[in-house]
Amino acid sequence: MVKIRRLESSIIYDSRGRPTIEVRIYTEGGGVGKYASPSGASVGTLEASPYPKGGVQEALKIFKERVIPKLTGFTYSTQKEFDEKLFELDGSGNYSNLGSVLSLGLSFAAAEAAASELNIPMYYWLNKDTILNFPIPLGNIIGGGKHAMGRSIDIQEVLAYPLNASSYRDAITALFTLHKKVGEILIEKDNFFTAGRNDEGAWVTSLPDEDVFPIMWEAIDLVRRDTGIKFGLGIDMAASTMWDNESKLYIYRKNNVYRDREEQIEYVIELVKRHNLTYIEDPLHENDFPGFSIITKRVGKNVLVTGDDLYVTNTSRIMLGLGEKAGNAVIIKPNQVGDVSKAIEAASTAKSGGFKIVVSHRSGETTYPHISHLALAVSSDLFKVGVMYGERIVKHNELILIEDRVGKTKMTRLR
Numbered sequence: 001m002v003k004i005r006r007l008e009s010s011i012i013y014d015s016r017g018r019p020t021i022e023v024r025i026y027t028e029g030g031g032v033g034k035y036a037s038p039s040g041a042s043v044g045t046l047e048a049s050p051y052p053k054g055g056v057q058e059a060l061k062i063f064k065e066r067v068i069p070k071l072t073g074f075t076y077s078t079q080k081e082f083d084e085k086l087f088e089l090d091g092s093g094n095y096s097n098l099g100s101v102l103s104l105g106l107s108f109a110a111a112e113a114a115a116s117e118l119n120i121p122m123y124y125w126l127n128k129d130t131i132l133n134f135p136i137p138l139g140n141i142i143g144g145g146k147h148a149m150g151r152s153i154d155i156q157e158v159l160a161y162p163l164n165a166s167s168y169r170d171a172i173t174a175l176f177t178l179h180k181k182v183g184e185i186l187i188e189k190d191n192f193f194t195a196g197r198n199d200e201g202a203w204v205t206s207l208p209d210e211d212v213f214p215i216m217w218e219a220i221d222l223v224r225r226d227t228g229i230k231f232g233l234g235i236d237m238a239a240s241t242m243w244d245n246e247s248k249l250y251i252y253r254k255n256n257v258y259r260d261r262e263e264q265i266e267y268v269i270e271l272v273k274r275h276n277l278t279y280i281e282d283p284l285h286e287n288d289f290p291g292f293s294i295i296t297k298r299v300g301k302n303v304l305v306t307g308d309d310l311y312v313t314n315t316s317r318i319m320l321g322l323g324e325k326a327g328n329a330v331i332i333k334p335n336q337v338g339d340v341s342k343a344i345e346a347a348s349t350a351k352s353g354g355f356k357i358v359v360s361h362r363s364g365e366t367t368y369p370h371i372s373h374l375a376l377a378v379s380s381d382l383f384k385v386g387v388m389y390g391e392r393i394v395k396h397n398e399l400i401l402i403e404d405r406v407g408k409t410k411m412t413r414l415r
Contacts, residue, residue, distance in 0.1 A: 002114045003028040003075045009063045009105075011056060012036055014364040015391045016199055019056045021063070023105035031117025035108035035370055037101040037335050038362035045240075045286065046312045048100035048338040059102045067098070067106070079126055082110045083341035095338035107339040108370045121402070122370065126344065126377035132409045134168045134399060135375050135383035136161050138234070138279070138358065139175040141182050142212050143202030144254075145238050146363075152204040154252040156238035158212055159279060160220065161382060163230045165411060168403050172396045174229040179203075179387045181219040189215060199363050201388030208255060213275040232414075234279025235271065239264065240309045243285035250285075265294055272299050281306040281331065292326035304329040304356055304382075304414075312336045313346045322353035329356035331384070334374065347378035356414070360384040365391040369398035376402070381412050 008024040014036070022036040039050060052058050070089050076082040086106055090098045098106075115125040123130050138161045145156030160178055165171035183203055186193045192206040205212060213233070220231045242250045250259045259267055261284070268283040280299075284291040286309035296305045308331035311317050318330055330350040334343035347357050359375040361384065372395045375383045383399070386392035403409060 001075045001077050002031065002117055004071055004073060004110075004113075007063075007068050007071055007106075009060060009102075011060065012366075014038055014366050015389065016364040018364055020366060021056065021059060021101050021105055023063075023102070023109045025106070025109040025113040027113050027117045029117040031113040031115070033109040033112030033114070033116060035105050035112065035368050036366040037104045037108075038366050039101070039335070039364040040333070040362040045309075046314065046317070047336045048095045048103075050101045050335070051099040052097055056101075059099050062098060063102060067102070071106075076110070076114070079107075079111055079114070079344075080341045082114075083107055083339040086339055090338075098338075100335050100338040103338040104335050104340070107341070108334075108368070111340055111373075112370065122373035123376035123402075126340065126373060130377055131379070132376060132402075132406060133379050134403060134409055134411050135359065135380040136163075136165075136412050136414065137168070137172050137175055137387075137396065138382040138384040139179065139387035140200050140202040140236075140384075141179055141216065141387065143198035143200060143204060144209075146241050152198065152254075153207070153209045153212060154242070154254050155209050155235050156241070157200075157202065157236035157281075158216060159234040159236060159281075159384075160216065160231045161234070161279070163232055163414070165229055167409075167411065168396075168399045170229070171411065172400070174223060174227055174231075175387050177227065178219055178223045178231065181222055182215060185215050185219055197388070200361075200386040201392060202386070209252075217275075232278040233275065234277055234281070234304070236281035236308070237268065237283045238309075239282050239284050240286045261288070261291060265291055268295060269298055272303055277303065279304045279306065282308050282310065284310075286310050286312075289321060289324050289326040292321070293324050296325055296327055300325075300328050306331060306356075306358060308333070308360070311346075311350075313343055315342070315346045315349050318346055318350050318353070318355070322350070322355065328354070329358055329381070332357060332359045332374075332378065332380070333362060334371065335362065340374065343374065344378055347380070351379070356381040358382040358384050361386060361392065361395065367391045367394050369394050371395060372398035372402075375399075381414060
């Protein structure tokens with residue numbers, strides 16, 4: 001049993017300079033946990049609201065007036081027990097009273113505090129049946145869409161992931177090398193390239209969408225020759241940000257192209273075939289389950305068709321998607337549902353239905369490594385936390401340190 005002795009909170013800032021709340025929990029047994037929730041730019045409409053009405057100041061007021069009195073002295077023996085108390089305390093059914101920034105801050109802080117008191121790894125606290133299987137890092141190499149303020153490609157992310165690394169250290173080192181190599185090629189081929197990067201550390205380019213794929217494959221071939229590591233190539237379309245509900249069209253603003261639903265489906269499938277993509281995320285808007293099913297039926301045998309805005313880490317939507325075969329992989333972002341236990345439940349549901357799991361960061365990140373432990377706890381297949389910048393690196397470093405500590409472990413194999 002872990003008993004909470006004291007709770008504290010402060011307004012701090014995420015990687016985009018937006019306010020968030022750091023929550024600190026101290027236990028009677030000397031455990032300490034702290035966490036501040038991230039925020040997204042490409043946000044699903046069904047995500048838990050980050051703040052109650054009144055914003056960050058109202059959340060702080062609720063913390064002082066309601067949370068501290070209710071949770072001081074509270075005892076819990078599992079993460080689920082704490083999160084159920086938190087959900088009951090909120091009372092809204094979707095964390096709209098506390099806001100997901102505060103609720104997830106409390107949830108992860110409680111997890112770390114318990115692990116700290118019991119002197120066990122946080123991933124073990126989250127899942128005592130954890131069999132360490134390290135995920136494959138999925139890196140955003142060239143960025144566009146909202147993450148680049150519309151000043152790069154229309155596709156939000158061009159991603160790569162190592163396929164045959166023997167350790168997490170080797171895998172992320174290969175991604176670092178690939179990121180650097182792509183930058184070097186962009187210097188040669190993009191006359192307007194300024195070595196600029198988006199808010200996740202991905203390169204920003206003035207080249208059109210179609211031109212970046214040959215550059216990626218050129219860099220991949222060079223890195224493979226030097227290291228022996230092969231890569232898969234993928235994209236995150238973030239199609240909900242392109243979708244115009246009034247005209248029922250996907251708008252590619254930089255390229256001034258308009259596609260209806262059927263044209264969007266054919267375009268995505270054409271990209272897969274032409275550029276040998278093995279990962280596509282959010283190729284259609286957030287409610288098009290049938291469209292995801294069509295794409296999955298046509299390319300899903302060899303491609304991870306991944307839902308983010310489609311599923312928003314919501315168990316009910318994942319169950320619906322499993323029934324409709326709408327994709328074969330799901331993004332897990334704990335701030336979308338407001339607590340760690342709900343994220344674990346969503347991942348478990350998806351995995352039991354045969355979906356691959358992709359634990360993911362947000363574009364507005366904080367410097368906490370907690371989702372690295374979540375990735376291990378749910379046996380995530382891929383780990384999507386960017387490549388560069390300190391708030392991303394800290395997640396990779398956490399897995400490297402765990403790997404060094406426990407010795408030889410298994411890396412995920414997708415095929």
